[in-house]
Amino acid sequence: MKHSSRNQLIEYLSTMDQEYISGPELSKILNISRTAVWKHINELKKDGYQFETVHKKGYKLIQTPSHLSESSLQWDLHTKWLGKNLIYKEELGSTQTLAHQLAQDDAPHGTVVITNNQTSGRGRLNRKWESNHSDGIWMSIILRPKLAPYNASQMTLFTAVTLVDTLNTLTNLNVQIKWPNDLFINGKKCCGILTEMQAELDGIQYMVIGIGMNVNQDAHSFSEELLHQATSIRMETGEQWDRKQLITAILDNFEKAYKTYMDNGFSQIKQKWTKNAYKLNEKVHITMSNQSFDATIKGITEDGALLVFSDEEELVRVYSAEINW
Known part of the structure; x- marks a missing residue:
């Protein structure tokens, strides 16, 4: 089954609003065989999708999975290009490392790499990023922006502003940006951004933006040393968060903000950064x-x-x- 057919099936089922759709209809719509449809439905069942099947009526989707998977992330994603090529791995050494490999193999603009457990996460200056568990968001985005290399640092600031906008909307927390690449809540770090690129003098070949965000950790998740420096969205709100909802919201907002940035330049990003700057005028x-x-x-x-x-x-x-x- 082609990856594109799987995505088309997910997108189509998401519009059906719990209505029945027959195998022959899906076969015609997706231009694949009925056997391929049946195999693909079974693969979705393994991912946690639940279907009701009635003879002569077909399939009706009755429940989507809450856990992370490639298909469950695609289900709630409403982007045009960002994350349409999405690679999910249950465990990875580093999403940045895999993203670089994919980019060098011509992965398209907007490819997203996500893992549930990152065993060798790293931040700026090769510092270790604690991410060997499933309580956070660990992902990397491949971009091929039409930017001069000397403007590449703008992308880190753009990403920080986009994440702040998303978190402020969803959580009502006062999230601040600590230069150059961290997000802080109440004086503690909750998110780091790592921007790396391959470039020549006349242009950027590709850029990989890594995002590591503490989501559902509690106080017991951090060492005593880290507890004085780090926090999570759960610790700040007192609520458990659906990581899938956060990821799709981040990607949806990122795509919209990226177009605005490319069309209008850096001035609006600069204003928003200043508004949310950590320790401004201190x-x-x-x-x-x-x-x-x-x-x-x-x-x-x-x-x-x-x-x-x-x-x-x-x-x-x-x-x-x-x-x-």
Whole structure:
């Protein structure tokens, strides 16, 4: 059974609103054999879909699975291109690693890699990201944007703003963006973004955006050291969350926001970033390769640098630094 036929079947069944549809009708609509339809229905049953089957009436979908799978994620996704090529693995070393391999093998723009359990998750500067469990969202998005390489850092900031918009809408939490790539709630990290790319001087060949989000962890999920630094959506809301709902909402919003960004540029993203910036107008200590100083955070520049006002009353662009927040 072709992957595209499976997706078409899922999309078609999702429009039926618990009505019966016969095997011959599905065969005609999808241009596949009745045997192929029957095999595909059985594969969906293995994924947790429940059907009622009546002679001469056909199949009626009565329940969709709550757990993550390729088909259950496709079911609730309403995008035009993002996630239409979706790879789900129950366990992976790293979604970033697989996404790079797929991108190098010409995976299309908008390919999404998701895992339930990531055994070798990593963040910025190769730091370990604790993700070897099924309580979070671990995914990577392959993009082929028409951007100059020097604007690539905008994509990290764009992703952060899109995630904040999504979480603020769904959870009513006050989510803030800590430069360059983290989301914070009440002073603790709940999400990290890792942007990597393959590029030449005249353009970006592909970009992989990794998202690691703490969703259903509780206080016992973190070590004592991490508990003072990390949090989850569940810990902040007191509720268990449907990861499938969060993933599809993120991807739906990402696709819409991506079009706006590509059509209108970075200015709107910059405004939203500033509105949600962590410790804006507050003092931090910055250590760069050749200097160390105290400064007040003022915002970001068009090329993604952090803009700070030093105690020597000088505006400084920070592209790479260790910051004591």
